[in-house]
Amino acid sequence: MRKLILIILSAATLVNLVLLVIALTNNKSILYPDRLIVAISFFVIAGFLRQHILSYNKLADRTR
Structure with a gap:
């Protein structure tokens, strides 16, 4: 389950x-x-x- 969530988050970052x-x-x-507002909001989302x-x-x- 954790690997799936990690893959989804990585894909969301690439998108x-x-x-x-x-x-x-x-x-x-x-x-x-x-574009300035878009860039700032995307960088905030990317940070999260x-x-x-x-x-x-x-x-x-x-857990290992």
Whole structure:
């Protein structure tokens, strides 16, 4: 179960990065005019995802 959650969080982090790159580089993107707000919100979300991934890694190391 923990591995599945770790995989889902890792995939969400990668999707987050791809959406951020698209939003910041594509002029025709809906999010392009608000790119500063989008970038800040995506970095906040990425920080939470990273924190959860690290906590799951620590929890997995303790159970070994």
